[in-house]
Amino acid sequence: MTDVNDGFLSEELLSRIHERAAGHDRDNSFFDDDLDELKDAGYLTALVPAELGGAGLTFRQLAREQQRLAAAAPATALAVNMHLVWTGVAKTLRDRGDDALEFLLRDAAAGDLFAFGISEPGNDLVLFGSRTEARPLGDGGYGFHGTKIFTSLSPAWTRLGTMGLDTSSPDAPKIVYGFISRDEPGYTIADDWDTLGMRASQSQTTVLDGAVAPASTVFRRLDPGPNPDPLVFAIFANFEILLAAVYTGVGRRALELGVEAAHRRTSMKAGGASYAQDPDIRWRLADAAIAQDAMNPQIDALAADLDALVDHGAQWFPKLVGLKVRATETARVVVDKAIRASGGSSYFAGNELGRLYRDVLAGLFHPSDDESAHSTVANALLGPLER
Template identity: 60%
Template structure:
């Protein structure tokens, strides 16, 4: 049973507009979600369903929470496959630690296949790796206690290779900038993080990986959790947009049609139906893939094609549904104070999350036609 009760969701929705208006972090939402156990490890299918519901009430809150769920989800996905190397991440999550995602870098369009951050082997003050670089879109910036990062080791044993590790809030050399002022998803407060010779001890190094694409289970866990949870958030935005479109169609009246509600207008009915038809296709895709990740299904080489495709369809469908809702709602939806206007701004963020449209098409083409 979900811990997202109607009462909790109503409170969360009531705060969303204020967070957006004030460009403020969602402190109250986070406190309530933590209190009811929402941040503890769960199956991916449960998370996908709950994140869709949460996003329908507060998109930015859901998007930011996603990053914690992704890191914990990687650990859970590995454990399910007999790899307990990140069991301590699950224990930390159970104990209340808040994980964030610090992988995106300015100017790095190879995303997870290379890094502009350096990872240098050190022995002092403890054996580990010193990370220096800039990470952007660090959601949960005001509140995280654990931040997963990666960098490139250029010299030494095993080099060149990518080193993944987890920073704690009190590690020396971590600076969070107050630079988040965006069009949408404002409450995420996904600020820039500067790493200046931040030493991660060997005990918190989680993976050594080669440069370039690879099929390591860590990468599979990252993609599976990130892409499906991102898709769930944008599906949730579309759910709410469709609700608002239906409400608007029933409330608006047409002088041309003798005061009849717009819900009787065939063109409006077509738009609402068109949005619903597109949206109805998302749940079977997202939930089936999530259940297959949980169930250890073997989709072989199709996994990355289907995961990236699910995220792509969810974000693009959400944009279409919100656009249809804006057209149904009329000029009132264009007011900056309207919920639909906020959803329109929030849904645009979907085009910036990996995997982007170009990468998705490249992945699908490689699956079908070869590299």
């Protein structure tokens, strides 16, 4: 196991990934080369326990690595996050005595790449409802019919984790979770990813038209609505912590670029002195650093609690959604301050800060969104709304 103070990904690898990021953004291309190198480095098995053939990292270690990867290439980190979240969900369940997804850990160790086929257009219930039909096939398997959006890793996944609503079984309705395989029919991937930022993730729309999750990969059937099942907690915990790590990494890189620009730029008004000597620029970057520094301890603490099986009970969810909103909003603020300190060159499309400005906006759209997060925290503080 890697020591918590060591970096799993080498600086040389991160440097190569960083050098390619601008080209993938410019060309709207998938990060195949990054993915190959990350796979060769064993990063896709980071959370797979060593006894199952993986690297055996802790959640705390991985959250730190995702910050480093995101600082090098935000879209690469965000897309890889989806695979890492699934392996994290499996590990979270296994750590708590639930082996329903141990097959996923073994398959990840064997080379499978997992993607999320959960988000749907018009579904603000997220995990608690679905517009996709899950039709039972009579042998324990299901055929899925519906549209999934923001399916990161679209060009490369080998297994897609998805869910849909079973309305025809005797105990219906049930939300059904299972995995479909890329080499089986019943799905279409649209070539529709042409976005403002996070372009290399290629999170394309996936249309399911009878794609089959065999019985061996159907691992949960849950009642719709809020559910105490450990799977719901595992998805929330892994998604929110690792997502926070990615956007915190973006903020970290933006601050580095802002500092570099302050030292590089000079002021004619100040007789050629660098902007690092300008009181307003110094205050702005210091303000960004204060905001940025607040995130690392929070991510570390919640990831360590997940490792240690700490029971926060009902407080887990407000802690997790609060972390996600705080991380994504802080990253936006830090990037904005870095741009303000860096001058007009950051407005050009090829400028790295300009790219980070576009990339960081994607944080607005990941669950839990601002409204949902505030509702979760308000319910924890004040109790549910009286109807």
